[in-house]
Every structure is written in structure tokens, then in C-alpha cells.
Amino acid sequence: MTAHNRADKMCVKCLRTLEDKAYEMPSPLGRLPHCLTCALRYLPLLKKSLIICLIVGTVLTAINQGNFIVEGDFQSAMAWKIPLTYMVPFTVATTGGILNARATVHAHTQP
Helix, strand or coil: CCCCCCCCCECCCCCCECCCEEEEEEECCEEEEECHHHHHCCHHHHHHHHHHHHHHHHHHHHHHHHHHHHHCCCCCCHHHHHHHHHHHHHHHHHHHHHHHHEEECCCCCCC
């Protein structure tokens, strides 16, 4: 790509030029383009992912480790299993949100 036909879209947060992909995040002004780094830091997305993580992670922890927790039989493996049980739904929700926000940046060509 030359300087004359580069994409003219910029990330609304960090003002980086968006070469191929943009992530359009909703705002009161409409869907605004973000780079991947800024999209991953988009607070409404993180809040939704956190809510999903807390609900799904709690249900999965209850299903998978509930009997040990109720009996008070905390095993050392639970120190990594329980956080991982919460991390997976957070990662899936965030990835889904990012993939749904992905948009192709069309190059602006000059005659």
C-alpha cells in the first residue's frame, strides 16, 4: 500500500491508522472504529465479559467442585482449577465480542 491509497480510518482512542481490520465498538455517536488493543480495553465489553464470567464461572465451579467446597475438602488443585473455570468464560465472551465487532477497513483509492 502506498501513502496515497492507505486506509483513512483511525482508531478513535489512540489515533493509530487502521490498516486492514477495525473493531467497531458502539457509542452514543454510533459504531466507532478501534484498533485491537483499544477494543480489548473497551470498558463496556469488559463489563459484559465480567458479568458472564461471574455467572458461568460460578455455575461451573458449583458443578465441578461443589461437593469438595461443601465438604470443606479443599484440594491443592483447586487453586488453579477454580480461577481457570472463571477465566474460560471471560475469554470466550471477550473473544466473541471482539469477533462480532470486527470490520474490514476499505482502502481509499485515488483516481
